[in-house]
């Protein structure tokens with residue numbers, strides 16, 4: 196064995212023995228059901244384990260099989276996903292389940308390259324499912340793995356660049372052992388999530404410290420290198436909360452903007468409109484302002500209320516029909532899938 200490959204082997208063995216000595220009970224660990232693994236991986240993308248856990252339980256209990264998920268209405272799936280953000284994940288999850296059920300006869304793809312063809316499944320998720328469920332020797336490379344490898348091997352390539360993906364995947368695939376590749380993948384992800392954490396990792400307790408480049412050269416704070424080029428857009432949204440007795444006017448969001456398929460209220464951007472087409476009354480501004488941060492947008496939201504008298508109910512429903520709005524009874528609101536910003540507003544209103 197060359198010196199290089201024995202060093203790589205030592206790295207993998209130390210990571211695995213750390214993992215065995217520091218077990219973490221997670222409901223999807225130990226399963227080889229690709230559906231459950233896929234569910235957990237999609238839920239955990241851009242989400243911390245503690246936040247994702249209740250969603251994993253809710254989804255795996257409501258939809259124990261890919262068939263159950265495929266046959267569920269999209270509105271129900273989005274409602275269950277509510278609060279987790281990045282809703283395209285939920286839509287992809289659902290359309291993927293339908294594809295597996297209707298096009299693949301309910302049989303989950305069982306290789307890395309077949310898994311990659313699924314909507315919303317990138318190289319990371321395909322590697323996770325193929326190694327955990329089918330023992331394929333494919334290394335996962337997520338944010339945790341980037342960090343561990345960049346620090347341990349002293350790699351200063353910008354991890355946000357396309358070049359980094361290839362460089363780190365090549366290295367990771369040299370490190371992964373042929374035996375129990377799934378265990379190694381879980382181990383390195385856990386190692387990054389719990390020991391080699393972004394801020395102040397506990398290096399003195401790390402089994403890799405003697406040979407870790409960053410620790411030895413005092414560069415732990417400087418690695419990995421990430422040049423953030425994401426431009427964040429500021430948006431001012433003004434919502435109109437229009438009520439007529441027990442009915443509220445809602446809007447189902449369309450594609451081409453944030454929150455596709457979720458429900459919010461009619462709104463305008465920039466300055467609030469003084470009057471709405473349905474009434475000569477001025478909407479009453481609610482003083483509290485709301486701020487909501489998404490990955491590429493910062494939303495500043497304000498709300499105005501408008502009460503429509505009961506005798507104008509018919510006129511209101513016609514207006515809603517023309518404008519593409521929905522009239523929803525107050526006791527039905529909880530069943531609508533809504534963005535967190537709107538949930539926060541409703542909570543403040545005691546709904």
Ligand code: SF4
Pocket residue numbers: 343346347390391392396397398401402403404407408409410415
């Ligand atoms: S020594 Fe510190 S920086 Fe290096 S791998 Fe261990 S925890 Fe990470």
